[in-house]
Amino acid sequence: MTESIKGLFETYSQRLELAVDTIITEYCSDHDIRYDPSHESDVMKLTIDTQFEDLNIETLPYKGKAASTFFSNLISLQLVSVLPTEDQDLLLNKILAILDISIHLAFTKFPIEDIQAFPMQTLNTIMLTCSLNFVVEQFGAVFFDPRNLQRRLRLTLNNKLTGKNKPGSTLLQIGNNILPRLTNQLREHDIFATRLNGFIFDSFDISDRLLLTADWKLNDFQKTYLNLSKTKKWPISNTTNTRIQRGLLETIYGDYLKVSLYFTSDFSTLIDELNFFKNQKYRGQQPTFIFHMNNILRSLKETDKKYAAVPDAKLEPKKAIKPEEIAIIAEEYATKVYDCDWILDSDDFVEQFKIPKNRRIIALQLYIMLSFLYNYNENKWTSIMNDINSKHKKFKAPDFGCSKLDNDLIKDTISDMLTSIETHYRTTDLEFYKLMRYVVSYGEHEWKYLKLKQFNHPATNDLISLSDFKKRKAEEHLEKCHDVKRPYTHKMGTAKLTKIWSIKTGLDEIKNKQVDAEEKLDSYRDDLYFIFGNLEGKKQELETATEDKKSKAAKELNDLKQEKDLLNWKSLRLARSLGYWTRFSQVNENVGLDGLFDADLILKEQNN
Structure with a gap:
């Protein structure tokens, strides 16, 4: 950037800051900027005319579409400068003022087609730079309110966007960046995702959106526009390069839920996603599952360092149990009421995560998940099935409804993650490391047979009790078996004629019922x-x-x-x-x- 361009940029950055302060001071004192947009107000017009009076688009070093980049950089710098504001209400007002200034500059002050795409880029910057909680709970609740329809129509050019050109492609980027970061189980996230999807769909022509050849069709399972990402060479939003860094303990709850969801309801989607990243050109990117799994493992290691293991959390040495102790333990567990120890609330979950015992429970779960995925390939699966067939003739193999994992790159990544877990606990908690290895190497191998849907005959006593109501006494059966059938007599000469003439034809129904109209x-x-x-x-x-x-x-x-x-x-x-x-x-x-x-x-x- 030359000195003249740099000076121009600094000058208008300061003027933009003054414009934001003026809008907050003068317009917000009489209006609620959240639901009463300021981009068409007299205050906005006077403020922008004052601060940008000597700005001539034609004389800018940036020309054509590059002028849109000039304004986008100005807005981005201003957004970053207001983020440290502690008062959340004031922060929201400033962000809305910046968005309204973008709309006014693009559509009123400089109504040039080349720069009409940068207000949507302003919205994209807001979504990326602000925290997810702020975007969902505060900005999203205001932006998608029915009273802000005019703001949304301005951004989308009255809902006439196209997916392959800006600002339509920028709007798809917003969906690609935000949707994968949302958690399904949270009510606020579900509402925000629904509103964002509706906003995206409404912004495009319906015939354009439903074309099978459209490269921005929404993938319902992964909640991303993967085809658009491939054609546009944009980074997928769940990579470490594009993700907004947040506190590890603040995100562990969402990461843990998303990883668990894959195994409880979306296992086939997980395998499809892992196999999708098979091509060499995706080597620098991560599937969503691997991304969240790495987040959890990183949180586990850093939390172990911060909250050292307490003495009572260590495993007790093995000792022989006396028969009388076995009876006491059996009675205790027989009368125990089992409740879930995990609270599905992010704040409480974070507090529980600080307890070493709970962290080991999560680590064991992740270790079993990764071990299962590592062995879930065609060769291993065929070997296990053949082994089971040789020992158990009556069984039904589990049907996961998906193909096997066939991606060497992902297998290498999973192997590295398993090695990382083993190395961490071998140095910090040797007893737990031995237990973890035993569960996967021995216990898990034996449990594979138990987890199959085996066909087992019910006990004989159960069969007898179930069939009691169907039984009859012998004397009742003997009385019935000698009953003589009532003799059949024919009326029409022969039995065959009688049977034929007894069939109803419907002639009697219409006989003598025809009446002249x-x-x-x-x-x-x-x-x-x-x-x-x-x-x-x-x-x-x-x-x-x-x-x-x-x-x-x-x-x-x-x-x-x-x-x-x-x-x-x-x-x-x-x-x-x-x-x-x-x-x-x-x-x-x-x-x-x-x-x-x-x-x-x-x-x-x-x-x-």
């Missing part, structure tokens, strides 16, 4: 004639009825009206099928069905 319509007319007569009689009866009989007469009149309406509907429906629909203009409620056959009736009724 015109005759049916005439019968409807007759019925309606009598109903009209009854209606007139009921109306007169209602007028002359006493108070105690009026309710009954009104009910009968209402029933007759309903019957008349139903019959009118049936008759008109039938008349339409017979072609009388062209005469429906001759019919109304007073004339009735007779109007179909006498056009003068409707005229007389209208004249009256």
